[in-house]
Amino acid sequence: MIKGEDTIIKAVIFDFDGTLANTLPICFYAFQSVFKQFDNRGLSADEIVKMFGPSEIGIIQENLQNSNKNAAIEYFYEKYSESHADFVKQNTEIQELLYHLKGLGIQIGIFTGKAQRSLDISLKKLSMDGLFDVMITGDDVVEPKPAPEGLLKVLDLLEVDNT
Numbered sequence: 001m002i003k004g005e006d007t008i009i010k011a012v013i014f015d016f017d018g019t020l021a022n023t024l025p026i027c028f029y030a031f032q033s034v035f036k037q038f039d040n041r042g043l044s045a046d047e048i049v050k051m052f053g054p055s056e057i058g059i060i061q062e063n064l065q066n067s068n069k070n071a072a073i074e075y076f077y078e079k080y081s082e083s084h085a086d087f088v089k090q091n092t093e094i095q096e097l098l099y100h101l102k103g104l105g106i107q108i109g110i111f112t113g114k115a116q117r118s119l120d121i122s123l124k125k126l127s128m129d130g131l132f133d134v135m136i137t138g139d140d141v142v143e144p145k146p147a148p149e150g151l152l153k154v155l156d157l158l159e160v161d162n163t
Contacts, residue, residue, distance in 0.1 A: 016112035026087035055115035055138030
């Protein structure tokens with residue numbers, strides 16, 4: 001464990017998007033593909049960002065005009081998975097950090113607004129699956145970020161006091 005004068009770090013909790021991996025480009029691509037395919041609507045990255053809050057499933061359910069939302073969700077994950085390597089690059093420094101923390105006996109967790117399915121795809125494609133002690137996704141909370149619900153769940157599951 002990392003020890004300071006009066007502090008012992010027991011756990012480190014990470015956001016995923018923009019912290020552990022830059023998955024925004026693949027998210028934009030997959031959302032743009034869905035809205036083009038199902039609504040014949042072209043969306044800019046800025047328009048997609050304005051939809052952020054719920055997970056990918058929630059974004060599609062709340063913003064897609066086409067009634068075939070289940071097919072659109074499956075299409076999103078198809079595009080997200082098949083083009084992941086084209087848009088998201090592995091970051092060896094991040095992986096080294098994660099392994100270093102694990103080697104020190106520090107628990108590591110994720111709290112992300114992503115749905116579990118897209119997080120699982122990204123973790124597998126980036127060779128990070130199995131590294132985290134706890135993962136809370138947008139599927140696991142009622143109130144999405146920036147509400148603290150997910151962070152508090154991670155702390156509880158890691159049995160770490162939030163003071």
